[in-house]
Amino acid sequence: MIINDAIAEILENVNQASQSLDQDNLEKAMGVLISSANVFVMGMGRSGLVAKAFAMRLMHLGISVYVVGETITPAINTGDTLLAISGSGQTSTILSTARIAKKRGAKIIAITSYPESLLGDLSDHIITIKGRTKIDSEQNYIKRQINGRHQSLAPMGTLFEITSLIFLDGLIAELMHKMDKTEDDLKEKHNVLE
Numbered sequence: 001m002i003i004n005d006a007i008a009e010i011l012e013n014v015n016q017a018s019q020s021l022d023q024d025n026l027e028k029a030m031g032v033l034i035s036s037a038n039v040f041v042m043g044m045g046r047s048g049l050v051a052k053a054f055a056m057r058l059m060h061l062g063i064s065v066y067v068v069g070e071t072i073t074p075a076i077n078t079g080d081t082l083l084a085i086s087g088s089g090q091t092s093t094i095l096s097t098a099r100i101a102k103k104r105g106a107k108i109i110a111i112t113s114y115p116e117s118l119l120g121d122l123s124d125h126i127i128t129i130k131g132r133t134k135i136d137s138e139q140n141y142i143k144r145q146i147n148g149r150h151q152s153l154a155p156m157g158t159l160f161e162i163t164s165l166i167f168l169d170g171l172i173a174e175l176m177h178k179m180d181k182t183e184d185d186l187k188e189k190h191n192v193l194e
Contacts, residue, residue, distance in 0.1 A: 013159045014166050017129050021167075029109050029125040030175060033063065036081040036107070042068035043085035044093055046161045051085050054168040060186040061175055068097055078105030086110070087131060087160035089117025098122045111167075113160055129167055131160025 033039055039058055043051040051067065058065040066073040068082070076082060082101040086094045089112040098108050102122055110123035113131050120126050176182070 010159060010162055013131055014163050017131075017163045017167060018170075020128075020130070022128075025125060025127065026171075026174075029127060030171070030178060032081050032107050032109060032125060033058070033083070033175065034179065037064065037079040038074070038076070038081075039063055039065045040068050040073065040076055040080060040082045040101070040106075041065065041085075042082070042094060042097060044091050046157060047085040047087065047164065050161055050165045050168065051083070053165060054083070054172070057169070057172040057186075058175075060189045061172070061179060061181055062185075062189065076101050076104050076106045080106040081109060082106050083109045083111070084119060084123075085112075085164055086117075086119050087113045087129075087157050089114040089119035091119075095119060095122070111164055127167070129160060129164050131157065131163050 039055075041051040041055045041058075042048065055065045055067050080101075082098060084094045084098055089110065095118050098110075098119060099122065101108055107125070108123040109125045109127065110119045111127045111129055112119055113129060114120065115126045115128050176186070
């Protein structure tokens with residue numbers, strides 16, 4: 001069945017991402033997240049949903065966090081960090097926001113498949129998460145076959161988005177350890193108004 005092959009492809013991408021993480025770079029990015037006055041997260045489309053899920057866990061950790069675009073999001077300033085999720089690193093809204101953050105003295109952490117992108121150029125720290133993104137599609141069937149690049153079973157940006165979600169949840173586990181937090185600490189900040 002196609003569903004089993006698609007799931008296997010997604011899991012393989014997650015495993016490859018896990019094995020290719022740059023530990024030194026991650027340590028620096030975590031240090032920035034922990035020491036920031038405020039962390040602002042953003043992504044567009046499904047990457048935006050990943051950003052919101054990550055923001056929730058940062059809040060559970062006690063980190064001051066905002067989702068860019070929400071009505072209660074304050075101004076970004078020096079001492080703050082923008083974490084931007086963009087598979088292509090070329091998403092215009094994210095680039096515009098990153099430029100504003102940079103001008104205001106904030107640090108930028110990019111999560112992207114393309115570290116050499118415009119977002120990568122603006123960023124202080126880049127976490128590379130490979131995945132098929134919108135700019136990956138080779139339309140010519142013969143070229144794809146010659147290059148050994150077959151059409152992904154996971155549609156559009158799924159590989160990047162799911163891998164980013166899993167990576168960021170793993171990062172939360174690492175931050176819990178670094179910040180000496182337990183699951184009970186996180187539960188204290190969990191929503192009780194449901």
